[in-house]
Amino acid sequence: MLGRAVEFAAGGLVLADIAVLLAGVVARFVFHKPLIWSDELASMLFIWLAMLGAVVALRRGEHMRMTAVVSRQTPARQQLLESISTCASLAFLAMVAWPAWEYASEERFITTPALEVSNAWRAGALPVGIALMMLFSVLRLFKDANWRMSTKALAIVAILVGAFALGHGVFENLGRLNLLIFFVGVVAASVFSGIPIAFAFGLGTMGYLALGTDTALPVIVGRMDEGMSHLILLAVPLFVFLGLLIEMTGMAKAMIAFLAGLLGHVRGGLQYVLVGAMYLVSGISGSKAADMAAVAPALFPEMKNRGASEGDLVALLSATGAQTETVPPSLVLITIGSVTGVSIAALFTGGLLPAVVLGLTLCVVVWFRARGEDLSHVVRPSWGQVAKLAAIAVPALALPFIIRAAVVEGVATATEVSTIGIVYAVLSGLLVYRQFDWKRVGPMLVATASLSGAILLIIGTATAMAWGLTQSGFSSSLAQIMGGLPGGAPIFLAVSLVTFVILGSVLEGIPAIVLFGPLLFPIARQLGIHEVHYSMVVVLSMGLGLFAPPLGVGYYAACAIGRVHPDKGIRPIIAYMLALLVGTILVAAVPWLSIGFL
Template sequence: MAHVEMTPAVTPTLAGEVAQSPRRRSLLGSIELALKWLVEIPAAILVVAEIVILFAGVVSRYVLHAPLVWSDELASMLFLWLAMLGSAVAFRRSEHMRMTALVASAGPRLWAYLDVVATCAALAFLLLIVHPSYEYAYEESFITTPALQISNTWRAAALPVGICLMVLFALLRLARVGDLKTLLTAVATVVVLIALFWFAQPLFKPLGNINLIIFFVGVVGFCVFAGVPIAFAFGLAIFGYLALTTRTPLMVLVGRMDEGMSHLILLSVPLFVFLGLLIEMTGMARAMVAFLASLLGHVRGGLHYVLVGAMYLVSGISGAKAADMAAVAPVLFPEMKQRGAKPGDLVALLAATGAQTETIPPSLVLITIGSVTGVSISALFTGGLLPGVVLALTLSGLVWWRYRGEDLSHVRRATSGEIARAFVVSIPALALPFVIRYAVVEGIATATEVSTIGIVYALVIGLLIYRQFDWRRLLPMLIETACLSGAILLIIGTATGMAWGLTQSGFSRALAASMTGLPGGAATFIAVSILAFVILGSVLEGIPAIVLFGPLMFPIARLVGVHEVHYAMIIILAMGIGLFAPPFGVGYYAACAIGKVDPAEGIRPIWGYLLALLVGLIIVAIFPWISIGFL
């Protein structure tokens, strides 16, 4: 998934640093550099360790017929450490997902103030859960793991350690703010707001489920639109709800976060993220795009069709939208601009193809749905292929209309020999999606383990065939993997806490009753779901929206007679449209950042592509066979 902030050229914190003394900057820089390596190197090592452990498990079970009984347990223990250290890396880099559309449109002074407020709000949540996380880790010391026979504290200690590291990075960031007035105002704002909620505690008790609106809509909405990272907005909301309106021990919140982040199926998130970076680095993506360009480059709008097809193929490998777009756009955009394509139209189509490919395995959203709803990952992987084709066809129809008069008199058609050579070169890359799919279907590896097969395959192909393997990029790629994974997993953790709070309040039962009672049955339910998830996708992004509402909506879908795989495809595509739709969709700004185009240029052309996507979504919704015909 794409998670990019569109920020001014000089951020408030950097602007503020100018006012600091060189000695202070040097001391803070030295402390942060030491902490940086203390966190990033272990995080990178953990990514490698997970790949080795899971691949060893596949080999020992399928090749040697001697399963490693401890491999899943060790992988699970290390995974929580990877999630928390990755979250700390993301915090240091300011790469936790946040919605900056409104904040960035404010004036420089207000932007600087809100940026510091966001850091203070995140720090407040971290300080509030430091002690409950320590209590939780201590309680886990009474549990002994079944396979390794060691205390579960070794795993649970990742939570307080990761939280304390993020506290340190937050304090260092605040210490670098040069404008003391802005800093004190921001700190005072957060302290006053928390104090007001604390003193209003007696007023919340009698309100019952109205508190859900106050905390889960009001607090979350205020924090998200103010630029607070989504994970911490969720965290503040659920912490406030539990602390001020219930008698639930706050250690329970940490336990729910642990539960949400520790699903072994989610281990495929960092592994597929790394795989996406790997195929870009080894030249596999470039080989696929070159083959498609040789086939269609001479057709009117041909490279636009190539962009649609390349995103479909690359999505089948990486599972991460940022990696998909970064792999395809730099290869195609220069030639497309030479042919007269407008930059705004290019990023609009790039964003639209990002939404189109959300259902194509191994999409991280598919993996998340499987982990939180219990739907078969294999069934989701099978069901996601055709919906992506339907949306590709509707996008291609619009491309045909827009470029039916394109002048191609200066474009040379590739010869059959050139096409054959490009095809031969691309065969190893084109085979990777089929290798991944075959391994899952034939039971060689689980949906979690299959990513390691893809990684080993990409390493071998990159080293022996394409020979574009840059060893110097390996460490930054591993750190980037941990960073993006940590940002995603912390959201899943805090969103799981919110989902638990919603369930405990009885909201899920009330929602089920109201949704099943809608006139029109399944058709109305699907229509309402599409509208709701387009909105949720634009504000929360796919993964947190799924974690929050998936466990609530999927049982209702079954009650009204909608197949769960069909329903999964509908809501994923709806969220994809929201995610890549301006003005709030983060994915749209990611496409603009990758294409190096001003977001304003793509606003007009993207509406046509979004309409084409909506037509494709309606077709998928009307005909369930598209999603479940091959199950």
């Protein structure tokens, strides 16, 4: 009952934020009377949405985690590691619970400027969310594991936490060596043991600040709040919901049907359609899982009928996920804008052509592999049929361009523009495609809150971690090393490419950007590298790591969506990943591809 109540509240907050932001757009653009309180109220609702969404994600087991190592263990050991993961998450939540309460208590003395209410109404989301996550962690621990396994896991985590606590005096004298112990050792061990990334970051940061410094612990919660409260990040849940809407209303199906009619009769035609469809859908949803889930079910059955292997299908799906990382409105681009100050509109404009370049490199591989495809059984549709499919797909095909135009022309901000897309998708589903299942709206809102909470909690703990790294002097040391590399800008770009491929495979795009974006972007500017050009190199490099096996979690997401065993796609994906690497190097070497249309 409590779980359903939290889900209802989280889904309602998604709907409320959509309504508030849309009201702000209409009041400002239509009636020319801005609502001065809309952003403030949206921000207040947003932090509650983030925390309750994180609760829902924990209850459902949907927090992002790396399971490549865990999945290779015996069933008994897997169960133990799952219990340890739950206990470690519970340990972090228990350690941060009192600082969160102190932080919220201190915020009660601050009054918001527009609504003129105590800021404790907003900050209270943090201790409430943490308390609920603790409760559901305990319930999950005793639901999913037997009492012996739970007791063993609790004992292991308690011994580890106790050992670190007893070494407090030693850690105080280690100086910067603590960075390796906590931010490399603890975080890496936590990530590879299957602990959700958000809690792995939190454990490393809490350990470093509590044992290696004199920092007051409420500062951790303050940095988490700061990271999760950027209004620009409200685009995360809204674009996730938009991605679910286009699938439910039939817009994605209409786009794919048109592209299949246009190219389905040529060798490798449906593979080309997959590349093009992912490009178009990525321009709408902002969620890679939603992108792949919208495209794969519509294309995979017919591709299999034409003789395509399951391994090649999931390999190409994964590769297109990496290829379209820069297609606006990418969540990674929005995150870069929020943490580095780079113009969102410039990032949206600059991200279109690099994705096309990588798409062309993928098409070269598709052409080479499809040379011997048998198309004797495929009937080529008439131009009249293609024109009919095009007419049906026009409203769906127009959506990415409407979204981009609204941002570039100043009709709405990058955050608000998602509400325009949502209204457009709803109207298209009701009036054009006549496909709108009202019963699915509630579960979609809850799913949006869950995915958004998982993403935003990572951003929050990564922001605290980045603050700890910055306060330690790590940023200045990294700046000296990277800035002092011989060869200037070309070598810096090459080292960044390799670094972010590695980071993308372990941390995923958003936390890697939050951690290292504020450190490396100033160095790029000093070396004369355009910030939009550098953003494209960074995002594409992280995409390579994110979707490349054996560590890339995006690859396993593609396998899950395509219902293909991961082993089948590892060999076929090598050529696609090499093609993407060539395309990324080309984008890095030719700045015009990123900044030519700014």
